[in-house]
Amino acid sequence: MNIRVAEVSDIDVIYGLETKCFRDPYPRELLRMLQALYPQLFLVAEEGNRIIGYVSGLIRTDGFGHIVSICVDPEYRRRGVGRALMVALEKRMREIFGICMFRLEVRVSNTNAIKLYESLGYKIQLRIPRYYTDGEDAYLMIKDSC
Ligand SMILES: CC(C)(COP(=O)(O)OP(=O)(O)OC[C@H]1O[C@@H](n2cnc3c(N)ncnc32)[C@H](O)[C@@H]1OP(=O)(O)O)[C@@H](O)C(=O)NCCC(=O)NCCS
Numbered sequence: 001m002n003i004r005v006a007e008v009s010d011i012d013v014i015y016g017l018e019t020k021c022f023r024d025p026y027p028r029e030l031l032r033m034l035q036a037l038y039p040q041l042f043l044v045a046e047e048g049n050r051i052i053g054y055v056s057g058l059i060r061t062d063g064f065g066h067i068v069s070i071c072v073d074p075e076y077r078r079r080g081v082g083r084a085l086m087v088a089l090e091k092r093m094r095e096i097f098g099i100c101m102f103r104l105e106v107r108v109s110n111t112n113a114i115k116l117y118e119s120l121g122y123k124i125q126l127r128i129p130r131y132y133t134d135g136e137d138a139y140l141m142i143k144d145s146c
Pocket of ligand 1: 078
């Protein structure tokens with residue numbers, strides 16, 4: 001498996017993956033915008049020539065690195081791809097932008113993702129009521145590695 005920065009030409013494939021991962025996928029245009037905003041923080045994982053996962057991040061004005069989205073192809077889950085993408089993104093945020101505080105939101109029902117984040121040192125900070133459009137609450141999770 002190889003992790004690299006996403007290219008504009010990858011966006012269609014990434015959007016296809018997004019629709020496999022989420023019942024409320026980000027629109028293609030939003031993925032393109034995220035890639036344009038922080039190209040160094042939009043990464044894909046590849047197996048051969050096939051894109052099997054992506055992660056997208058941005059830097060907030062309050063100095064937190066924000067993990068906006070992560071998704072691994074269902075056929076390639078539980079093989080360490082999600083963990084590798086998270087580690088690579090945090091490393092880039094640290095090395096390129098000097099960031100050592102990270103945050104993300106996750107559905108309270110998404111136990112697999114919560115386990116992944118906890119294993120990486122993220123802690124639940126607070127519960128945000130009705131964060132998602134379908135009414136589900138989110139956990140705000142924070143990692144302080146300063
Ligand atoms: C969450 C997601 C990105 C994890 O990707 P992955 O490549 O399967 O994750 P990894 O193989 O790196 O797993 C890392 C750790 O996460 C936890 N984990 C991940 N999937 C799990 C599962 N199905 N059951 C239990 N624990 C799980 C485990 O602690 C695992 O470590 P271990 O395998 O050593 O026990 C993937 O399941 C996914 O794309 N889900 C749909 C999209 C999504 O929910 N994104 C997060 C939105 S906030």
